Amino acid sequence: xxxxxxxxxxxxxxxxxxxxxxxxxxxxxxxxxxxxxxxxxxxxxxxxxxxxxxxxxxxxxxxxxxxxxxxxxxxxxxxxxxxxxxxxxxxxxxxxxxxxxxxxxxxxxxxxxxxxxxxxxx
Amino acid sequence: xxxxxxxxxxxxxxxxxxxxxxxxxxxxxxxxxxxxxxxxxxxxxxxxxxxxxxxxxxxxxxxxxxxxxxxxxxxxxxxxxxxxxxxxxxxxxxxxxxxxxxxxxxxxxxxxxxxxxxxxxx
DNA sequence: TCTACATTTCGCCACTTAACGAATTATACT
DNA sequence: AGTATAATTCGTTAAGTGGCGAAATGTAGA
Numbered sequence: 001x002x003x004x005x006x007x008x009x010x011x012x013x014x015x016x017x018x019x020x021x022x023x024x025x026x027x028x029x030x031x032x033x034x035x036x037x038x039x040x041x042x043x044x045x046x047x048x049x050x051x052x053x054x055x056x057x058x059x060x061x062x063x064x065x066x067x068x069x070x071x072x073x074x075x076x077x078x079x080x081x082x083x084x085x086x087x088x089x090x091x092x093x094x095x096x097x098x099x100x101x102x103x104x105x106x107x108x109x110x111x112x113x114x115x116x117x118x119x120x121x122x
Numbered sequence: 123x124x125x126x127x128x129x130x131x132x133x134x135x136x137x138x139x140x141x142x143x144x145x146x147x148x149x150x151x152x153x154x155x156x157x158x159x160x161x162x163x164x165x166x167x168x169x170x171x172x173x174x175x176x177x178x179x180x181x182x183x184x185x186x187x188x189x190x191x192x193x194x195x196x197x198x199x200x201x202x203x204x205x206x207x208x209x210x211x212x213x214x215x216x217x218x219x220x221x222x223x224x225x226x227x228x229x230x231x232x233x234x235x236x237x238x239x240x241x242x243x244x
Numbered sequence: 245t246c247t248a249c250a251t252t253t254c255g256c257c258a259c260t261t262a263a264c265g266a267a268t269t270a271t272a273c274t
Numbered sequence: 275a276g277t278a279t280a281a282t283t284c285g286t287t288a289a290g291t292g293g294c295g296a297a298a299t300g301t302a303g304a
Contacts, residue, residue, distance in 0.1 A: 001215045004208070005136050012134035013292080014127050030251065040294055045252050047292090064250045064301045081207040086126070093123045119249070135262085152281065162264055167282055169262090186271045186280045241279070 007082075010054035014095075015039070016047050017086065020070065021096050022103055023057065024087065027069035029111045031118070036102045065111060129204075132176035136217075137161070138169050139208065142192065143218050144225055145179065146209065149191035151233045153240070158224045187233060 010016060019033055034044045048068060051057040056079075060067045073079055090096045106114060132138060141155055156166045170190060173179045178201075182189045195201055212218045228236060 001136055001139070001212065001217050004139065004211050004215075005134065008130060008133040008135075008139070009291095011130040012127065013130075014123055015292085017123070017126065017130070034251095041251065042253080042295075043293055049252080061251095061301095066251065079207065081203040085201070085203040089126050090123065093126075095123050115250070131261095137262090156281095163281065164265075164283080165263055171282080183271095183281095188281065237280070 007054045007056065007079075010050050010056055011082070011086070013047070015044075016051055017090065018095065018099055019044075019047060019051060019068075020056065020083075020086065021090055022099060023068060023070045027060070027067045028103075028107075030066045030068065031111060031115055032103070032106050033068070035106055035114060035118070036099055129176045129178065129201075132172050132178055133204070133208075135169070137166075138173055139212065140217065140221055141166075141169060141173060141190075142178065142205075142208065143212055144221060145190060145192045149182070149189045150225075150229075152188045152190065153233060153237055154225070154228050155190070157228055157236060157240070158221055 011020075015037060018037065022028060022033060022036060030041075030044065030048065033048070034041050037044055048057065048059070052059055052068075055071050055073050057068045058071045060069070070083070109117075133142075137159060140159065144150060144155060144158060152163075152166065152170065155170070156163050159166055170179065170181070174181055174190075177193050177195045179190045180193045182191070192205070231239075
């Protein structure tokens with residue numbers, strides 16, 4: 001029960017649903033997710049940790065960057081039901097659609113260039 | 123998005139998951155749900171209203187009793203995924219199993235007798 | 245080694261949630 | 275009409291959540 005409630009709590013937030021939808025296409029660097037959401041890094045990091053604790057996303061560290069992707073557990077038959085439902089329910093959502101557009105622009109420039117630009121702004 | 127978050131928030135609580143599991147077999151009177159959960163009637167009523175607002179349960183008034191059941195929306199293909207996942211994930215949960223046992227005893231005596239006994243305790 | 249920087253952790257604040265009892269509403273029965 | 279009672283709404287309180295900036299952590303490159 002505790003495990004299931006951890007998962008449903010993780011899903012009970014619009015920012016975290018946006019993150020999960022962004023990860024539909026594949027893995028993303030934390031900095032890319034931060035850029036799309038336009039929230040404080042610490043806030044996004046907390047959301048990612050909640051998703052990770054619920055075993056909905058996996059983290060992979062590469063150099064100073066951390067990449068996230070939907071977990072293998074999340075793609076298993078049992079949890080696959082949730083994702084199918086979320087994808088189906090949110091595929092026409094405006095926020096999700098604009099996120100996808102923003103994401104496409106960002107993935108084009110690549111992680112290194114994205115962070116370089118980000119550093120210049122400070 | 124708002125609608126989906128309303129649903130996931132409704133699912134993000136153990137008491138409400140217990141209620142949904144209790145309603146797997148069919149409709150129940152509010153007083154039966156209150157009896158199984160052993161919480162204040164006002165608390166349970168609030169939970170039921172949250173489930174109702176999320177369109178996960180329907181309410182039917184009969185005399186002074188109110189009967190709840192899983193909503194038809196909830197049984198549609200789209201939301202059916204969630205229920206299937208919940209049922210599958212929780213079928214071996216201890217709390218859910220003891221709830222089922224308690225419920226069986228309570229449904230045997232019937233709603234009128236249950237409320238009569240309840241009144242005598244005061 | 246020292247610096248830069250991506251990410252996380254921590255501390256704080258505003259807001260929400262879940263619990264209860266008291267008061268209210270609505271229905272059945274006398 | 276008046277009473278009893280199932281259920282809900284309201285007000286209050288304690289605990290949890292989501293946001294931020296500051297500080298800490300860890301890694302790449304000078």
